[in-house]
Amino acid sequence: MRKFAAFACGTGAGFAAYYFQKLRDPLQVVHNSWTNSERHISECALWDSNWDFRDPKSLARPMKNDKPQEQNRYNADLEKNTSKYARHIILIRHGEYLDVGETDETHHLTDRGRLQAKYTGKRLHELGIKWDKVIASNMVRAQETAEIILDEIDFDKTKVKSCSYLREGAPIPPQPPVGHWKPEASFFRDGARIEAAFRRYFHRALPDQEKESYTLIVGHGNVIRYFVCRALQFPAEGWLRININHASITWLTISPSGNVSIKYLGDTGFIPAKHLTNRIPREAKNVV
Structure with missing residues (x-):
């Protein structure tokens, strides 16, 4: 009987030691808490807490x-x-525009694009956000979109910043590859600039920030899709798998710990369905 008791006690101590060791392993705790699985976590799924x-x-x-x-x-x-407080970064894609002429100066919003921007401005107003910064790409379609939105929200137009880093471009060769579109020179030219824009605007709050902050950025589809992949630490090459409509709202939050979450991705539920677009019109018609 004594031998059995000693065996049971020793076995219990062994199991206790085993599970104590398992609990000391944070990866194992995650497995137990979320999946109850021993399956290895892919390296690309692990979060880099010092990304910024x-x-x-x-x-x-x-x-x-x-x-x-x-x-x-x-x-x-x-x-x-x-950091003590979160940063909220709200990204707006410009409204529909016409790609006519040889320079950016001729790429103006269509009537529908202006209407889309107005709907977006009204939606942002309804959200009741007190904006700390408003920044827009210096391309014409983004500037026109920002101007229409500013008519709807509470922000001093004289404090709006223009940024050439936010101009549209080809950020990185996509995966899967797109056979009919191979702008190698564009990737070489635009990639570093768009990455620099990400590093400029995406980071946790400065330690002296005294409240949650809200930054509005009016830009372009490719740039926004790349930003989303980079901010969420998804493979950046997957940016072309995401589709967002004109004048859509994408909302990312950077917590004080550096964790990043997404609240909206290309939201256009506030725009009537008949006015939804995501591509340049095939015909040069400027009507709604």
Whole structure:
């Protein structure tokens, strides 16, 4: 009887040690909590918490030793570099336009495109957002869209910023490849600029930010689709798999921890169905 009790006790201790070790493994905790599976997680599915290089641990000066004074200094550095509030980035694709003429100056919104922008402006007004920044691509169709939206929302037009980095372009060769479209020179020319725009506007809040902030960016389809892939840490080559309508709303939130979530992706539910478009009109008709 004593031998059996000792065996049971030893076995129980062994199981306890095994499960304690499992609980110490954060990846195993995720498995148990979400999938109850031992299947390996793909590397491309893992989240890089320092994607914007603003993780406090990457900004604080490392500890020289383990003395209390040095630990206090390190903790103070962490606190000084820690974000407190979220950033909301709302991306608007320009309205429908006509691709006529040889320069951007002739690419104006159609009547339908102006109407789409008006619907979007009204929707943003209904959301009751107090905007901290409004930025628009300096291409004509984006500038015209922004101007119409600004007539509907509460923001000082003199504070709107124009940005050439947000101009439309080809960000990266897509996967799967598109056989009829191979603008290698465009990728070489545009890719670095669009990536620079992402790095300029997508990052967690500065530590001194005192409330949640809201940034409105009026831009272009390819750029927005690339931003979404990059922000969510999906393979950037998948940008062409996403389709968004003209004057649509895409809303991304960057939390203080650096985690990113998406609230809207190409939302146009507020625009009547007969006015929905996503491609350049085939015929040069400027009517609704």
